[in-house]
Amino acid sequence: MRTYNTRAFVGLTVAGALAVAACNFDITNPNSPPSIGPNATRAQVDAAAVGLLAALRTDYANWVLKAAILGREGYRLDTADPRFTTELLAGPLDASNNAFGGGQWQPEYRTIAAGYAILNAIGSAQITDAEKNGVRGYVQTLQALSFLNVLNAHTQDSIPIDVNRAIDQPLAPLVSNDSAYKAVIAILDSARTNLQNGGLTFAFDPGPGFEGFTTPATFLQVNRALAARVRAYRASLGELSGAVQTSYGSAGWSSCAACWDSVLTALAQSFRSTTASLDLGAYNVFSTGNQDLPNGLFQDPATAINLAHPSVADSVELQTGGTLQDKRFLAKVTTRAAFSLACLSSDLSWTRYASPNSPIPIIRNEELILLDAEGNWFAATGNKATAISDLNFIRQTSGGLNPTTVTTGSTDSVFVNELLKQRFYSLLYEGGHRWIDMRRFGRLGQVINDRPTGCTSPSISADKVFSHLPINTFEVQARQ
């Protein structure tokens, strides 16, 4: 009996152990798909192409909000996080935090890397050669946009461009801001070539954010619109005095008068139109749907903590007729009970984004018409009368205002005043246009400083207007 027990027991133990040893321990990840690789199927290319849009929009709401604070389009009076009323207005900027001073870096480079993951795999994908070109042109256009988003927050000379490297390779070298702008222009132009060879249709659907631009030929118009914007930025930066350029942390942008002309060339190939809707354009789309991302800029206007700067109301013009305020003002903000925090207050809530499903523009027709005004004023091949008529078109169509008093004989400074004002109201809370514009025309000194002597209760030191964000700590550290 005892012997039998022992044997049975040992037998059971052995059987159990053998069963255990035979178990397969190689478990594939049940939660996430592997990244795109060689011989990708059409579905994998599609998912990666759509994923690029997801990567792109990750940082957009944060950028719009943060740049609005830096350029004093608005505040975030957040009782839960004092950094919106201290760090972003008075400094010091914390380069270690992606959500604050260290931002507009990591998500942008992630988008660029997601693009390279596609570009590196697309050669062996199971789609036609023309479709491969279409994918390349689409990816490069969005990569250029991401690089530009980095540059919009960083004017200093520390931008890595050549980042398509394996993880164990040395990091991409840092280049000057001037070179970085040139690289962005080159990527957009390379994308143009690929799109031109991209056949009639894409292998994927860019989705509702690109309505009207879902074929290689029409997507090219978005590419050219971005090219116009980059060239206008580049041209205006090149006009700044050396001292101002140095104060931005850059060794200098070479003068590029021809860039103004190329703005007009690019616009001609874009979707700029005075007959189409001013809202025609490319958008980051958001929704409250499953696994989607809602638009984080929407807040209930009655209880919002993201508020428009009081200057949005202070400088607003009245519509023709003299009673109602600028249509853009009425559409984008609404008054609410005043709310104060840290010596800041505002009674203006944003209505720019009507719901968590509202898209945020990447670039749209209204900006292109204003770029057309800018280009025509400054370019050798431009026409100042066209510049004035562009401004008036925006004033009347978008704002309901009377025509401008600026004439073709006005000084550049007077023209820029009017241009920036129209850009302020037309592109309000859409992606840091105010901050970028004041910087590229050398007017950061005119940005309203609400707390020139700080705040006593609570104690906050004097506000300052930043020209750029510091380079992300982790980028700096990884290079030490």
Added chain:
Amino acid sequence: MIPRVLFVSFALSLAVGLGAAAQQRSIRGKVVSAATAEPVAGASVAVAGTPITALTNDRGEFSLSAPEGAVTLLVRGVGFKHAQIPVAAGAGDVTAQLEQDVFNLEAVVITGQATGVEQRNLANAVTTVSAAQLNRAPTQSLESALQGKVPGALVQMNSGAPGGGGQIAFRGVTTINAGVDPLIVVDGLVIANDAIASNMNAITAAAAGGNASNQDNPVNRIADLNPNDIQDIQALKGASAAAIYGSQAANGVIIITTRRGRPGAPRFSVTQRFGTFGVANKMGARKFNDTTEAFGVFAPKVPRDTATRTVIRGLCNLPGGKCPFFDNEQPLYGEHQLAAETDASVTGGNDQTTYYLSGLVKKDGGIAPNTGYQKQSIRANLDQLLGSRFKVSLNLNAIHDLSNRGISNNDNTGTSTYLVYPTTPSFLDLRPVDGVYPVNPFAPSNPLQTFAELRNSEDVWRVLGTSTAKVDAVTTPTQRLVFNLTGGLDFFSQRNDVLSPANLQFEPFDGQPGTVVLGKASDLRLNLVGSVVHTYTPASNAFQATTSAGFQYENRDLNLTNLVGRTIALGLQNVSQATSLTSSQSEQPVKNMGIYGQEEVLLADQRLLLTAGIRADRSSVNGDPRKFYFFPKAAASYRFVQPLAGVDEMKLRAAWGQTGNPPLFGARYVVDSTQVVGGQFGQFPALQLGDPNIKPERNTEIEAGLDATFGKEFATLGVTVYRKVVTDLLLVQSLAPSTGFATRIFNAPGAQLSDKGIEIAAAVSPVRTPEVNWIVRGTFDLSRSNIDSLPVPAFNTLGFGTSLGAFRIEQGKSATQIVGSEGHVGDANPDFRAGLSSDLTYERLSLGFTWEWKHGGDIINLTQLLYDAAGNSVDQVPAGNARISAWSDSLNPQTKVYVQDGSYLKLRELNVGYELPSSVPRHFGMRTARVSFSGRNLLRFTPYKGLDPEVSNFGNQAIGRNIDVAPFPPNRSFFFSIDVGF
């Protein structure tokens, strides 16, 4: 490998002849305490050289069948020294007197998966906490009951929220990015201690994105255990003691043994407790004198703030524009709801069968409305002898607990109480008027309304079961061969419900009024553990050699699903009635397997103990799931008997060992994130780069110590020093973001972390008479960690960016250093910790208490920063203003003003009891009756200015506890108890 070990065992078992059964005779007897002559129940009586054992019943009586001829009985009782009683041939009645073992020197401590040695020979500092020490005061979660009792263990709760959530960390910092919790083994079964977030994040948006975050103040599931069921807890603190548990034991092992049955007539005992919980500390708020002072903070600007000024004028409506003062914390955290607990157990059995059955029903009201904790637990532990050599044991435990934890910790939506109160002026009364909560015009929410109407419940059902079969295959005077096979199952299902109705003040903010969260988690763990133990003692008794070998297999499957519905009408609560729905799912299947062998030799008259062992492990979480990783250990101890006058015994010991810490699930995969954009599925590279070559961390520890007993067991002292070194360190390294990845996880080549420390355990038994028994236990420990080598740039781990204080891993620095804008500003590691417990009984009276003292250890106090930034701290003028201006100084920002000393001295437990004279209970038909008053955390002394220095916004963390962001306030509890026995 395994089959070979088993084959050898098998062969051995057959080779050793099974002796023919001898003729039997009966021996009866009684076991009593030598000091008091009281019977000793539950003592084991074994016939030396045979598998025959019996347990004593309540009256200390036993009976067994022994071979003919003279035999020796080996008698052991918990709390007593063992005795060897020779029984002459023909003698049938025996009385064994056991000497009290005041310091448990002869208690058997587990040193292998299936073996143990007596405390007095032990080569490691293993702390044993007995049931009596555990249950001085009722607790919601086991961690609290260990505070101040285990030298070398930092035991801290994460907040004062009901239902638990705490961390046990042995011996300093063991890892940076791998698992942080010790392995918990209950009756041989490795059980789950997962902390599954409620996804309150859907409301608080504490972490960006929609996924569950670890700022949800989760409960780790050790909280499910019923402390009353526990016989004792042994803490294996480091690799040298825990090596035999292999690749999961780097954080130490907590071995929990539950109570077992005793033969005899059924014996009932019932404990009924009533008590209450109360808030232990509040933040306070600034008192405003008049409208002028209030305008300065809440509406400084004219004319734009006119509306706010009008509001303030309406509130500061006392004569002369004076402001009233309302303590808004009091109506929220001032509750004293009834807490009640009923424990019942019954034990009994006979020579062949014993049982222990227990039940617990507990209901603790919280300190805030709609918070609280309930637990029900039943347990059955059965032991059945089949013949003389085969024993099966079955342990079954079913648990249900339900906690309602309100809302706390960090948020980005102005919903967590201490993110609302900082900006809410004290002249605003938040209490409802005619059932309607006033809108808080100064912040997004009214916490009184939030707590009254928001639901955050966690409902857990759990089943733990183990069955063990033990075969005494061979027992001769010189040899013993035992097989053990344990199969275990641990299953729990956790359901989290969060319902934030549409009428809450903050709900319309995101355009989607009403939020409902349904989280379901299930975790199944299957264990199979087999062992063979061979003990050889030659006839000369020159030595005793114990050889053991075995295997352990573990299969885990954690499955998490979570649904968040938004825009749901008031009164509805089903996610399918929400307008928009977000789902998430995560599965974490893991398979682990280990095999081990160990040799223990006790020689030189049982004075010298030598141990060596090795374990090999493989796991599906490693890059190469087929590869075995080896973890060896070795130890020696020598005992000097009466080496000096006044010294009873002294032991020198040293132990060395290695353990592993496996990579967290998923580290080996390189995967994409997924999202839907415009109705289409998209995927893009994940933020963290996985590593297909990932392997476990290796933890090498050496400890040495001295244990001594003085003055005829008047006092005992144990001093231990250790040094542990962690190599193959798993690092989540921040990459240059231009690579596209934020971080990567990998075994950083050359990275090394080390800890060194001292632990002292002392006990004194100044009075030991039949009337008075007094024992005082003290603990002291300190540890220091160092990042010896870091092949990557220094990086921040947890925190909210450097300016708000962050933990930074930096070569040559303490692993727990805190940096701020100005550089190094503090260290979370305490200078030292000490505990003092006392148990005094004087006739029928008893008094027990535990103090815990933590000296040093900094905390990042962001709660106070929020108050200061809003100009609303209780000490705002001038201290708060000075702090915030120092912090926000743009030229010389000083984070250190918010990195504050977290020292504390707490009276953890107090128990005063009275055993009624036996005539009283007998009058009511009871055997015994005892009444007692007990309390937990009744007193606290701390210089810390936050709510409580026991705080962790991010829950259980290797590095990065001690971040204080709007926690649930601490509580203290009082109970009145009646224990009766039938």
